[in-house]
Amino acid sequence: MTLAAAASLPLYRRLAGDYAQAMGLGTLQAGERMPSVRELMRRHQVSLSTALQMLRHLEEQGHLEARPRVGYFVRDARALDGVALTREPDLSQPVQPGAQAHFVGINEHISLLLERGRQAQVHLDVGGCTPPPELFDHRFLNKTVARLLREHPQLLTQGRSLLANQGNHPLFQQAMARHALAAGIRVAPGDVLATTGNSEAVSLALAAVAAPGDMVAVESPTYYGLLQVVESLQLQTLEIPCSPRTGLSLEALELAFQTQPRLKAVVVVPELQMPLGTRMPDAHKARLVALCARYGAALIEDDSYGLFVEGTQPVKPLKAWDSVAGQVIYCQAFNKSLAPGLRQGWMNAGRWHGRVQMLKFAQSRNTQTLGQLVVAELLGSPTHQRSLERLKAQLKQQREAMARLVARHFPIGTRMSLPGGGLCLWLELPEGFSSARLFGDALDQGIRIAPGSMFSNSGRYEHCLRLACTHPVDAAVEQALQLLGAMACQQLGQAPRG
Amino acid sequence: MTLAAAASLPLYRRLAGDYAQAMGLGTLQAGERMPSVRELMRRHQVSLSTALQMLRHLEEQGHLEARPRVGYFVRDARALDGVALTREPDLSQPVQPGAQAHFVGINEHISLLLERGRQAQVHLDVGGCTPPPELFDHRFLNKTVARLLREHPQLLTQGRSLLANQGNHPLFQQAMARHALAAGIRVAPGDVLATTGNSEAVSLALAAVAAPGDMVAVESPTYYGLLQVVESLQLQTLEIPCSPRTGLSLEALELAFQTQPRLKAVVVVPELQMPLGTRMPDAHKARLVALCARYGAALIEDDSYGLFVEGTQPVKPLKAWDSVAGQVIYCQAFNKSLAPGLRQGWMNAGRWHGRVQMLKFAQSRNTQTLGQLVVAELLGSPTHQRSLERLKAQLKQQREAMARLVARHFPIGTRMSLPGGGLCLWLELPEGFSSARLFGDALDQGIRIAPGSMFSNSGRYEHCLRLACTHPVDAAVEQALQLLGAMACQQLGQAPRG
Structure with missing residues (x-):
C-alpha cells in the first residue's frame, strides 16, 4: 500500500494497520489481551465508534479473537499471515432462482x-x-447399550405398537424435551419426533411444507445434502447470500419473499453454518423468525452444529423466538456429536407436526428404538458432557x-x-x-x-x-x-x- | 338348497356335497386323508377332471387342505361351519383410477x-x-449384539465413510446376496441397499420410477401403508382386483396398461399377500414379470411375507423371473420375522439402482450399521432358522x-x-x-x-x-x-x- 493510499484510509483502518504491524513484529504477542475500548479511546483520543470499528476490523482480518464479556485477544497472526477472512457476499446482484x-x-x-x-x-x-x-468414547457407548439391553430385554423384539406414540419412545421424547428446554425451547414431549439423522428430518419438513415446483430459500453456500434433498423433492432452490459474520442476508430474503410467491420455506443452520461456520447473532435470529412468520413461510432450522459451539455462552436456537406461530421446524441430529453409527436425530415440526408425523409414518414408519434410548440415556449424563x-x-x-x-x-x-x-x-x-x-x-x-x-x-x-x-x-x-x-x-x- | 337345485349342479359339485356332508357327520374325521385322485375316479366312475374339480372345490370351501406331493386332508370342517372362503373379485367392472x-x-x-x-x-x-x-428369541438377539460390539468395538462411533458402499455394510451386502441366491435370485453384493424396514424401500422405489401425477397399480385390497406412501408421493393408485387364489388379475392389469399411459409401476406382494394371504402361483408370477417388462413398467415386489410361507416347498420371488431387464425392484424387511425393533430391510432396485441409491442418500443417508450386522449374522444361522x-x-x-x-x-x-x-x-x-x-x-x-x-x-x-x-x-x-x-x-x- 502506498503512503498516499494509506493516508486516504479512514482513521480506524489506519489505527488497525498500526496494531497489525505491532502484531507482525511481535510487539503484541499471540494470546495477549488488547487494551479495552475505554483505554483505546483515551490512548488514541478517538471516539467510541472508531475504537469499536478498529477492533471489529482487526477481528474480521483474523488478527483478533473476541471472547464475549472478556475482551479481544491477539490471534497467532504470523501463522495466518497472508490469509484474510472470507469476503462478504456481493448483495448488488439480484437473487434469482437457479436457472x-x-x-x-x-x-x-x-x-x-x-x-x-x-x-x-x-x-x-x-x-x-x-x-x-x-474421537468418541466407544467403551462408554457400548456399555450403555449392554445395560439398556439388560434393563429392556425385549428392546429389539418389540415392534412399534400402533398405540404408543407412533414409534417415538416416551423416554426419548422426554429427554429431548428436557434437552430443548435447556436451550430455551419449550417442546411438549408428545411433539418430539425421532428421525434417522438430520437428512430425514429436513426431508420430511420440506415435503410437509412445499409441493413440487415450489421454492426453498437456502443459505449460499450451503451443505450439499440439502441441495440433494431439495432436488429429490422436485423443489427449486433460491440461494440467499450469506455473510460470514451474520449469516443469511435478511434484506435479500425479504426481497425474495416480495418477488417469489412460490417461496414456501427457508432452511437455515443458524449456529456454525455449514460450510461457512457462521454464528448468526441473536438479534438477526429474532428478525429472521419474525420475517418468516410475516410471510407465512416455514423456517426449517438445522441445529446439529449448535452442539459444537465453543465457549461457555449459551446457544439460543431460532426456535426459541418462535413462541406463538409454530413457524419454526426444529431439527437436530447427534451423529457427529454423540455416535455417528447410531444416526439418531429428532425434530419438532411446529404447526406442521401432524403432517410431518403422517409423512414419516408413510415413508419409513418408526425409527429404531435402541438409538432413541441410547441418546435419551447419554445426552444429559456428565460422562457424555465431558466427552463432548x-x-x-x-x-x-x-x-x-x-x-x-x-x-x-x-x-x-x-x-x-x-x-x-x-x-x-x-x-x-x-x-x-x-x-x-x-x-x-x-x-x-x-x-x-x-x-x-x-x-x-x-x-x-x-x-x-x-x-x-x-x-x-x-x-x-x-x-x-x-x-x-x-x-x-x-x-x-x-x-x-x- | 332344494333337491331340484341340487340336481341341476354339475357332477363334481354334487360329489363334493356328499363328501362335505360326510365330514359334517363325522364319517370323515378332521386330519384324515382323502382318497387319491385315482381311487376317487375308480370309486365314483368319474373322469380325472371331475375328481380334480371336486377336490379343488372342497379345498376352496375350506373343507380340505392340500399338502403338496402328499394329498388332500380333511380340515376341522365342523369348526369352520358356515364360513366360506373369500369370494373371487368381480372382474366385470372396468378398472378405473380412484376419483x-x-x-x-x-x-x-x-x-x-x-x-x-x-x-x-x-x-x-x-x-x-x-x-x-x-414370540421372538430376545436372549439370542441380545447376545449377538453384545458379541458384535466386542468384535467391532467402534460400530456405533464409526460414521458412514463416503468411501465405503454409501453406508451399506459389505458383510450385510454379502449376506443378502447369499440369502437371495437361496431363493433363486442372483444379486451382486454391491447392488444390495440397506433400508429402514420395507416402507422406506417401497417409498424409494416409487419415488425413483414415478413422478407426481403418475399412476401406480396396487392389489385390491392392499396394505394401507402402501396407499399412504403412494399418496405421500402425490401419485395416483389404480386398484387391480385380486383373486384370493391367484392374486392380482393379469387381465385387469393388461387392460390398465393399454388404457392408462401414466401407469408407471405395479406394487405386488406375491407371497402371502397382505391382507388376503394369497400365494401367487409360479406360472402367474412369470406372466406378471413378462407383462411389466412388455409395458416398460417397474414391478415393485414386497417379499417380506415370503419368509412366513408354511411347508417345505421353496418360495420363488418374482425377481427370480427377472433375468434380463432388471424390471423388478425387490424389497424385503426382517421386522416381523427376525427383530421388530431393528427395522432392518434391504432392496435391489434392478435397473433403477443408481437412482434409488441417489434418493436414499439424499433423503436419509445411510442406514444404521448395527441392524445390518445383526441381520447379516443371524439370517443364515441354524438358531435363527429354528426360531423362525x-x-x-x-x-x-x-x-x-x-x-x-x-x-x-x-x-x-x-x-x-x-x-x-x-x-x-x-x-x-x-x-x-x-x-x-x-x-x-x-x-x-x-x-x-x-x-x-x-x-x-x-x-x-x-x-x-x-x-x-x-x-x-x-x-x-x-x-x-x-x-x-x-x-x-x-x-x-x-x-x-x-
Missing part, C-alpha cells in the same frame, strides 16, 4: 464426485466432515492447526473462515483457481477434498473448497496440506510457499 | 383411525400385525384357532381367507355390515381391529376387516372374538352365535 440448467442435476453431480472418491485409493479424506471413531467437551477441544486444536497449514502453504490471496467451533474450514482462493481441478489432482495423490461446486447450484464457488478438520493433524496431514497448497499455487502460477 | 375424492385423504383417514386407537384404552389389539416380543420355524408353527396354530373362533361366533354368511401362512385373516361379512361401526364399538370395549376401509381408496371393503393372528389365543382372545362376533351379528339383525 433450469443449474438447479437440476446436483444429485447427479454429487453422486459422480462421491463415486470418483470411492473408486480412488484415498488415504486421507479431508472432504467428509464426520469425526473419526477415535473433549471432542470440541480436540476439534478446536485441529481446526487451528489446519488453519495454520493453509496460511503457510496455500496461495497468496487465499481467504478463510475462522469459525467459533465446528468441523471444517471454508477456503476461498483467488479467481482463476479451480477446485474441481484440485479435486482430481488431489485424488490422484490419495487425498479427497470437497470442491466448492458441491455447495451451490449456482456455480459461484468453483474457486472455493471445504476442508474437514476432523483428523488429528499429524505428519501425514501436514504433508497433504503442503501438497494441496503447492498444487493450488501451481494452478495460479505462484511459486509454492511454506 | 379425486377417493384417492386423496387415505393418510388423513388412516391417521384418524390410528389416533382413535391410541386414545382408547386398548387391552387387545387384533388390528396391528406385528408378532409380540414373546417355531414362530411359523405358533402363528399357524394361532391363525387356525382364530379361524375357528370366527366360524363359531361371526355372522352366517361370513367369508374368510385361509392363507398358507402369515399373520392375519381377512374377513368378508354380508352386505349391510359396517366394519367402521364395529371398529368404534370394539374400541369402546378395549379391542382394536383393522376395518376394511383401511385397505383401499375405493370404499369397496367397508363390509370387510383384517384380523391379526399374532397373539396366542387365550381366554381373553376367545372372549374378544365372541364379543366381536356378537356385535357383528347384532348389526346384521342375526342372533348371536356360538
Whole structure:
C-alpha cells in the first residue's frame, strides 16, 4: 500500500494497520489481551465508534479473537499471515432462482464426485466432515447399550405398537424435551419426533411444507445434502447470500419473499453454518423468525452444529423466538456429536407436526428404538458432557492447526473462515483457481477434498473448497496440506510457499 | 338348497356335497386323508377332471387342505361351519383410477383411525400385525449384539465413510446376496441397499420410477401403508382386483396398461399377500414379470411375507423371473420375522439402482450399521432358522384357532381367507355390515381391529376387516372374538352365535 493510499484510509483502518504491524513484529504477542475500548479511546483520543470499528476490523482480518464479556485477544497472526477472512457476499446482484440448467442435476453431480472418491485409493479424506471413531468414547457407548439391553430385554423384539406414540419412545421424547428446554425451547414431549439423522428430518419438513415446483430459500453456500434433498423433492432452490459474520442476508430474503410467491420455506443452520461456520447473532435470529412468520413461510432450522459451539455462552436456537406461530421446524441430529453409527436425530415440526408425523409414518414408519434410548440415556449424563467437551477441544486444536497449514502453504490471496467451533474450514482462493481441478489432482495423490461446486447450484464457488478438520493433524496431514497448497499455487502460477 | 337345485349342479359339485356332508357327520374325521385322485375316479366312475374339480372345490370351501406331493386332508370342517372362503373379485367392472375424492385423504383417514386407537384404552389389539416380543428369541438377539460390539468395538462411533458402499455394510451386502441366491435370485453384493424396514424401500422405489401425477397399480385390497406412501408421493393408485387364489388379475392389469399411459409401476406382494394371504402361483408370477417388462413398467415386489410361507416347498420371488431387464425392484424387511425393533430391510432396485441409491442418500443417508450386522449374522444361522420355524408353527396354530373362533361366533354368511401362512385373516361379512361401526364399538370395549376401509381408496371393503393372528389365543382372545362376533351379528339383525 502506498503512503498516499494509506493516508486516504479512514482513521480506524489506519489505527488497525498500526496494531497489525505491532502484531507482525511481535510487539503484541499471540494470546495477549488488547487494551479495552475505554483505554483505546483515551490512548488514541478517538471516539467510541472508531475504537469499536478498529477492533471489529482487526477481528474480521483474523488478527483478533473476541471472547464475549472478556475482551479481544491477539490471534497467532504470523501463522495466518497472508490469509484474510472470507469476503462478504456481493448483495448488488439480484437473487434469482437457479436457472433450469443449474438447479437440476446436483444429485447427479454429487453422486459422480462421491463415486470418483470411492473408486480412488484415498488415504486421507479431508472432504467428509464426520469425526473419526477415535474421537468418541466407544467403551462408554457400548456399555450403555449392554445395560439398556439388560434393563429392556425385549428392546429389539418389540415392534412399534400402533398405540404408543407412533414409534417415538416416551423416554426419548422426554429427554429431548428436557434437552430443548435447556436451550430455551419449550417442546411438549408428545411433539418430539425421532428421525434417522438430520437428512430425514429436513426431508420430511420440506415435503410437509412445499409441493413440487415450489421454492426453498437456502443459505449460499450451503451443505450439499440439502441441495440433494431439495432436488429429490422436485423443489427449486433460491440461494440467499450469506455473510460470514451474520449469516443469511435478511434484506435479500425479504426481497425474495416480495418477488417469489412460490417461496414456501427457508432452511437455515443458524449456529456454525455449514460450510461457512457462521454464528448468526441473536438479534438477526429474532428478525429472521419474525420475517418468516410475516410471510407465512416455514423456517426449517438445522441445529446439529449448535452442539459444537465453543465457549461457555449459551446457544439460543431460532426456535426459541418462535413462541406463538409454530413457524419454526426444529431439527437436530447427534451423529457427529454423540455416535455417528447410531444416526439418531429428532425434530419438532411446529404447526406442521401432524403432517410431518403422517409423512414419516408413510415413508419409513418408526425409527429404531435402541438409538432413541441410547441418546435419551447419554445426552444429559456428565460422562457424555465431558466427552463432548473433549471432542470440541480436540476439534478446536485441529481446526487451528489446519488453519495454520493453509496460511503457510496455500496461495497468496487465499481467504478463510475462522469459525467459533465446528468441523471444517471454508477456503476461498483467488479467481482463476479451480477446485474441481484440485479435486482430481488431489485424488490422484490419495487425498479427497470437497470442491466448492458441491455447495451451490449456482456455480459461484468453483474457486472455493471445504476442508474437514476432523483428523488429528499429524505428519501425514501436514504433508497433504503442503501438497494441496503447492498444487493450488501451481494452478495460479505462484511459486509454492511454506 | 332344494333337491331340484341340487340336481341341476354339475357332477363334481354334487360329489363334493356328499363328501362335505360326510365330514359334517363325522364319517370323515378332521386330519384324515382323502382318497387319491385315482381311487376317487375308480370309486365314483368319474373322469380325472371331475375328481380334480371336486377336490379343488372342497379345498376352496375350506373343507380340505392340500399338502403338496402328499394329498388332500380333511380340515376341522365342523369348526369352520358356515364360513366360506373369500369370494373371487368381480372382474366385470372396468378398472378405473380412484376419483379425486377417493384417492386423496387415505393418510388423513388412516391417521384418524390410528389416533382413535391410541386414545382408547386398548387391552387387545387384533388390528396391528406385528408378532409380540414373546414370540421372538430376545436372549439370542441380545447376545449377538453384545458379541458384535466386542468384535467391532467402534460400530456405533464409526460414521458412514463416503468411501465405503454409501453406508451399506459389505458383510450385510454379502449376506443378502447369499440369502437371495437361496431363493433363486442372483444379486451382486454391491447392488444390495440397506433400508429402514420395507416402507422406506417401497417409498424409494416409487419415488425413483414415478413422478407426481403418475399412476401406480396396487392389489385390491392392499396394505394401507402402501396407499399412504403412494399418496405421500402425490401419485395416483389404480386398484387391480385380486383373486384370493391367484392374486392380482393379469387381465385387469393388461387392460390398465393399454388404457392408462401414466401407469408407471405395479406394487405386488406375491407371497402371502397382505391382507388376503394369497400365494401367487409360479406360472402367474412369470406372466406378471413378462407383462411389466412388455409395458416398460417397474414391478415393485414386497417379499417380506415370503419368509412366513408354511411347508417345505421353496418360495420363488418374482425377481427370480427377472433375468434380463432388471424390471423388478425387490424389497424385503426382517421386522416381523427376525427383530421388530431393528427395522432392518434391504432392496435391489434392478435397473433403477443408481437412482434409488441417489434418493436414499439424499433423503436419509445411510442406514444404521448395527441392524445390518445383526441381520447379516443371524439370517443364515441354524438358531435363527429354528426360531423362525417355531414362530411359523405358533402363528399357524394361532391363525387356525382364530379361524375357528370366527366360524363359531361371526355372522352366517361370513367369508374368510385361509392363507398358507402369515399373520392375519381377512374377513368378508354380508352386505349391510359396517366394519367402521364395529371398529368404534370394539374400541369402546378395549379391542382394536383393522376395518376394511383401511385397505383401499375405493370404499369397496367397508363390509370387510383384517384380523391379526399374532397373539396366542387365550381366554381373553376367545372372549374378544365372541364379543366381536356378537356385535357383528347384532348389526346384521342375526342372533348371536356360538
